[in-house]
Amino acid sequence: MSNSYLPIPLKEKILREKHDQLPQIMRKFNIDCWLIFARETSTTPDSAMNFVVGSDVVAQSAFIFFIKKDEIRKIAIVGNFDAETERNKGIWDEVIAYDLGIEAALLATIQALNPEKIALNYSLDDYSSDGLTHGMFLVLENILSEFQDRFVSAQPIVNVIRSNKSETEIGLIKEACQLTEEINEKISTTLDIGQSETDIQARFHEEIHNRGFGFSWQREQNPAIDAGKDKDFGHVLPQEDNFTVEGQTLHNDFGIKYHGYCSDLQRMWFFGKKTDLPEELKHAMDTVLEAIRRAAKRIRPGIQGYKIDKIAREYIISCGYEEYKHGLGHQVGIMAHDGGCMLGPLWPRYGNGPKQVIEEGQVFTIEPNVKTKNHGMVSMEEMVVVTSTGCEFLVKPRKDFIYIHE
């Protein structure tokens, strides 16, 4: 049976953990009301709902978290057909079901609460707290026209709810990483020269299917498979006519979804004995591994993400390579790219993410790469969880290529 979905008892446990954290988080950011407004979330999901709602909705729905003094009040306003699902969860103080339209019930509820701020799920910088669509924002502006000047971004709340993983979540991500390595090990025994990238990917897909796992990202690009010295790593589909070659490398970028949580690891193989490894590849791999070690050594709560990226980036440049054209690492959770604080450079495309501060319970990838002159690219990707004083690897970090024909 399928192991890719979060089992209901675990989902309920995580929902309770997140609801328990919420009052403290809302107080910390001085937001008295958080409003999630969504419809047809199978088509257009607001991924923040995974943590505090836990199921899809069909009709326009409002989920309201309101803090006053020491109390939190949690209200769901949903279409009649979604109401029983919400009532059965037991996480709402009140479930209001409507037949025709949400307008009257939503306006009356907000008027009664009269919050100072209304935090909505939009963000210019952070995709993971940007689940409110523009159309739904306009709908909300119409319904709550008298409250428009109280609208603020809910990004601070969503970031913490999502990023700071509970023990249950960390356990699941760790399991996903272990299972990913299990598959890597198993496929390693089947690798040989003259195999096409699409062929190799198909073997990974078969393992994933047989074990009932899901994909951390789009299946066609997962795992990314890059054979030989001429393939540029990145989000490029495996090719039918590109083959593994004696004396050259194979690279994958692979993540599974297990019980709703993701892994994201990169590994490399070399077709030949360790003693045959070209000096250039050895130097490149040593550089990548040392960059990972240096970054991991400095990760701890309170430091901004870009400072970690800088350590790895400058080390790689100091070793004579061009800098990698992406961030050093991103958070991982229910998605491979989980948003929030990131270990990235201060480039416009990463917005505010790299300026955010690392906190305990966050899970990051560390994934530098370098390009050699004659033997292609070298990359490795590990995953760490932030502890109170530093970070820990979620699976044993690799120390080298995996040698085929050793």
Added chain:
Amino acid sequence: MSNSYLPIPLKEKILREKHDQLPQIMRKFNIDCWLIFARETSTTPDSAMNFVVGSDVVAQSAFIFFIKKDEIRKIAIVGNFDAETERNKGIWDEVIAYDLGIEAALLATIQALNPEKIALNYSLDDYSSDGLTHGMFLVLENILSEFQDRFVSAQPIVNVIRSNKSETEIGLIKEACQLTEEINEKISTTLDIGQSETDIQARFHEEIHNRGFGFSWQREQNPAIDAGKDKDFGHVLPQEDNFTVEGQTLHNDFGIKYHGYCSDLQRMWFFGKKTDLPEELKHAMDTVLEAIRRAAKRIRPGIQGYKIDKIAREYIISCGYEEYKHGLGHQVGIMAHDGGCMLGPLWPRYGNGPKQVIEEGQVFTIEPNVKTKNHGMVSMEEMVVVTSTGCEFLVKPRKDFIYIHE
């Protein structure tokens, strides 16, 4: 292996079919530029991208379709790591890759094209053409500040691109329906009294897994399983402690995803002989079936959706039942709820959908239900495709309950 994903050759075929339709659609609605603006679409998908882009993106990306005189120009502006994927597709006239931020390339491109309108994927009424997030809208407003007054909703384009299915798409949906009925038939042979709803759902899940299908909507609610006279149909989870009973009904609402396209059918079983069926259930089923027949008979291109809903709704009321508290039917495609024109009443929560006009190639459900006084609810759901003169059922419509212990 997995059969839930659209195989690449079929995906490429559908992309070509949609790209071919596009100039005509854009001209019809007098829109010279359609701009899709998205990032990290694994987390926050813009579902319209399925039809004209065909893969996920990571960094901020702009997909531009521009019509001038008889020519269409198609430009993708993507982060460097997404560029090769786009180039390999062969559907873009130009792929612009950026390293740091999209701002300069996007502004320069729009300045050069200087379109009269810039259609964006937002809609107050229609969730399926509302894929642009509010945060990304604000980003775009900043980048294209000098063009803000040219922004319009792309809903008319997205609706037609998505709704008016190509032959390839209709073929896939039909197959999904047939496979759904195959599973219904198979599970029918295992049904008996004293079985719990969760138990029955688990058998459906096993079939789906073994055949490598996906789910049309959230797995926990798919199929919905409703046993006995006291269960209110709707999006309610199956219960462990609710059992099938002799002389009572079982209902499911079940949809699979096969090669990327969905089914959505409701069926009902009766535990007993046909001669044991209570008169009340017989009357209710006859009413539902006749409502479906009357609606299907009137579906044709050019008629507004709400008029079809009205036919079924008024017929049901005329038979002495309360009206159903939802729309008569919705479109089906890559999602079970596929947006656009719908067969629904003119209630606020359905927005503009029911006012839209039915067109050839659209696929609809027809799903009225009624509530009996003593024997619970009765429902049935069929799927039809609109032809040039009317509509055709995608699988043979059911004529009755399926009798267990006949």
